[in-house]
């Protein structure tokens with residue numbers, strides 16, 4: 001079954017842990033309430049590529065979040081290596097540009113291992129002021145929204161990068177729940193939109209994430225998956241925390 005058709009909750013649990021043993025224990029705890037595990041930089045740097053087999057140990061697909069950002073040749077070759085690991089997704093930064101995106105997608109397809117390239121648009125830890133700091137201009141002027149909402153420049157930039165990645169064959173995207181509705185509108189139903197930066201109502205919103213929303217809001221606005229790390233990882237009972245997010249998402253899906 002494909003990752004977009006599966007019956008499990010559309011939650012990717014970010015295994016942001018110091019080592020494999022901790023990550024595996026946590027993944028086993030919450031496995032009944034999630035649909036995917038995400039192996040990110042902390043775990044990958046510590047444990048190396050073999051940590052991807054953790055997915056097999058818990059019976060869940062692995063989202064390999066390496067956020068590749070380099071010249072096309074280097075990214076293509078890294079994608080070829082990632083294809084051998086058994087992960088289902090690998091992230092690249094969309095701001096790596098057209099050629100890099102195109103070659104990453106083509107190489108993942110030609111390797112034939114079922115690895116999909118997922119383009120990260122604008123990190124959820126950034127807002128308009130941060131884009132100013134790094135000199136990142138969206139470069140587009142879109143018409144005002146019919147509902148009168150003034151969009152942030154960050155949301156324009158995320159949409160522009162997503163359109164670029166779509167044109168180069170990418171079908172999976174990471175964006176913030178704050179702009180997911182615009183990406184859904186721009187890309188249509190076939191785009192798979194993955195939103196980190198989700199925070200359950202009443203949870204901590206004072207950490208490094210700047211463009212956040214509740215998991216329900218993210219799904220209502222068109223997210224296909226939510227990525228959740230700390231709200232589950234740091235909960236007193238991780239399974240309860242994961243189930244409550246899964247239930248909230250299921251209620252949205254039933255009512256829509």
Ligand SMILES: O=C(O)c1cc(=O)[nH]c(=O)n1[C@@H]1O[C@H](COP(=O)(O)O)[C@@H](O)[C@H]1O
Pocket residue numbers: 014016040065091120122123124125174175196197198209227228229230231
């Ligand atoms: O690619 C990602 O997964 C990602 C992109 C992004 O823009 N923001 C973002 O937070 N992430 C990842 O999503 C996870 C979010 O974790 P929490 O903020 O703890 O829920 C982390 O593992 C981040 O590396």
